[in-house]
Amino acid sequence: MCQDGLRRMATVTMDAETEKLSLKREIGLIGAVSLIAGSMIGSGIFMCPQSVLSNVGSPGASLVIWACCGLLAIMGSLCFAELGTVIQESGGEYVYILRTSGPFLAFMLIFNSVLLKGPAGVAGVALSFAQYAVAPFYLDCAPPVRVVKCVAAAAIILLATVNCLNVRWSISVQIVFTLAKVLSLVGIVIGGVVMLIKGHTDNFEGSFANTTVGISPIGIAFYQGLWAYGGWNNLNSVTEELKRPEVNLPRALLIAVPMVTVLYLLVNVSYLTVLTPSEMMSTSTVAVTWGNKVLGSWGWTMSVAAALSAFGCLNGKFFSGGRVCFVAAREGHMPGILAMAHVHRLTPSPALIFTTTISLLVLIPGDFQSIVNYLGFSRWFFYAITMISGLLYLKIKKPELPRPYRVPILLPILVLVAAVFLVLAPIIDDPQIEYLYVTAFMMSGVLVYVPCIHYKLCPGVLEKLTVFMQILLEVVPADKNL
Template identity: 40%
Template sequence: MGTSKEIPPDGDTKKQDGAVYLRQKITLLRAISLTIGTIIGSGIFISPKAVLKNSGNVGLSLIIWLACGVLSMCGALSYADLGTSIKKSGGHYIYLLETLGPVPAFLRLWAEFVMIRPANIAVVCLAFGRYLIEPVFVPCHAPALAVKFISTIGITFIIALNCWSVTWSANLQTVFAVLKLLAIGLIIVPGMIALSEGHTENFQDAFDTTSLALDKIPLAFYSGMFAFGGWFYVNFVTEEIINPERNIPLTVIVSLIVVTIGYLLTNVSYYTILTADEVLASEAVAVTFAEHTLKQFSSVIPILVALSCFGALNGGIFASSRMLFAASREGQWPPLFSMIHIRRNTPLPALLLMMPLVFLMISIGDLYGLLNFYSFSRWLFMGLVTLGLIIHRRRYPELPRPFKVPLIIPLLFTTICLFIVGMSLYSDPVNTGIGCAITLSGLPVYYLTIPKSRVPKRWRDVFNRLTVKLQVLMEVVPQEIQTY
């Protein structure tokens, strides 16, 4: 159905144009838009409540926000090192496969498919639905069923758009990145004006220890790091980035500096206008803030926040489908999911696969429960990826590394990730225990299905016939040009 071959010389453009493969369409601007657009989603608008609740006071919550930014930068720089030396798309999965081997890589893939990605998308979807229709029901809360319905429509549209065109998805991401910065600006400016006028009363006793609970600190980091989640998505699409050796490091550095400063100023603005009790009582912190500051224009904020969530969903879907695509190409996922639409040049099967479990997670509908539920596996494997970088550097010292970080950076990131993961088992044993169990459930799946010798031949024949029929139905073929 198509064989993979090396990218032809630049002069042979006709041969390239007629082939089916994922093209390099992501410029530096698009890469920065993808990263900022996926980092700034629902997190900064819903996580302040959880960070404050689990940190115990305003001062410590601000320190945790800064620490999350620094920690994310360490992780992003480590991933940039990997992304410029390992030229394949696929992010976490590919890096684990190349550094620690096939079993950890498959467990990361399994956790991504059955838990991390659906739960993450559902969290942002539900925030999108809530912020979009909350103004309609003021002063009451929007019905949960209505929020879930709007969320389902939103994610369906995004997946359809990504199936249709890479260019449209990338351009839309750039537009949403601008809207996100506008939404944050509408929060920062009133807060900074109030602060300059001397409204500092909410920062009195900022480090009050009466409600401090050290065992909850990892959960505060989970919520803060959720708001920074997305810095790694540029590594999912390495093969589609123009000049990745230069653009991947530039993307993560610029994006995280912008986002960290923006998040700190946003939180300071929240606490300048709102008391800690008001933040904890609010179901939508940004909306409550807007009601205090923008008055008759307060309805603008929830709409901008909803659009921000929509952009984060678009970026997350765009990038994470490439992990399934890469895993299928490596032989650890059914071959159908490494196929590309013959006219659209989009990974159609990998995009469609994410829909059923996303819909299930949306139906569950508990934002904070979902957040703790998947964070264990997400941060465990990020720590393992950067551990893999250290091992890879020791194992292959002569491998060209266009961007090379000091080993102390991945070591610091690995240590903190594994510490937070370990502490979370104590802080929230139920949700993190479930996450751990679901991740480990991938072990029997791996050993029963990945080694081809253990799958009966008649089952393989049936599976192959089904794959061909789905190929015809979806109009997809394997990529015809090797892009790494």
């Protein structure tokens, strides 16, 4: 346990703004709910239902997977709500591990988050946005890969620009697109209800027939489903920009995550009402296929709805992901230029530019399904560490810390068990060399930490580059002159 981290954590708990000056608190409850729901509702509900179904083999089992994924997201969000009210700093699981376990584990997390998890998430959502955005122009064939990736790159650059220019603009984009995507999902639910009323229940007969039972297929199905729920912890990454975090953080989580869970279950019921299992598993754009059968000539509107949904999700990932990189640089785990903010706009533009660049590089070789599987593997590895070294440690060793919101100790234990299962499931039942590559990359952070962070052997040229970039981008250190 890092004693300096504990002392600092106690100070931050008492008064977050006396430790260091934060970015402006611009996010209220509506913005917070929009950030969570908007980050969650994105590409997953339009790209993953067919993958979940193909892995578990039956409609009934797929609905069970979606319900369990939602329950896991709710439990995880409740655990993060307590962590976020005890340690009221931006950075999410990175700062929680830093304050409780010290810099080494925290650096390993941020190394993977900045270079793997965050960019892969952005690239995956951008690809799904592009897939649906260009679908109406390629009705009789699959769109060219180059076209899809160019559109995805354009979306990444556009949203990076918006987030660099103004915090309120990015929050406004999030609120508008969250409303649009919720309405789109409600439309799919209503369409499914109408079809059920008309007697379309054949696909639910023998719902659990042909169910695939196995550790690996169930684990992969969870990866696909949990991709759709990804973003439930995004608000914890921007705590310092949240108004009254001790109140609004748990409140926003309790509103947004259950709402999304119910919507996802109803949307999947609607899909299964209209489409046979074979039809679902044979399409890469399930919402478009559903729209063509229910809406006829207006089926193209589902492409628009899915694209808008992914676009809003992408904005949420930029907003929170840039802040995590910003906090890590402020703590000395990334180059100093990334801990600076624009002198007038008060946005962490260097961190956003950096994450945008890495995301564009990941986009070049990436494909959606691989990104989802390998991202899920690394993501839940660090969630497990957060539960052990973060919440469970604080509950057992530091019960005296003020807790505006608390959860029973059983909850983080259950999340930990689920996280361990998700990490080990694909390796034990069906080991693949790609998971070894991902693990090797995750562990390679040690090679950077020892010389650059522990021994501080960074070359002096980095300081000159920082000064040059500071002048070019008109930024200053975040703990000064803001």
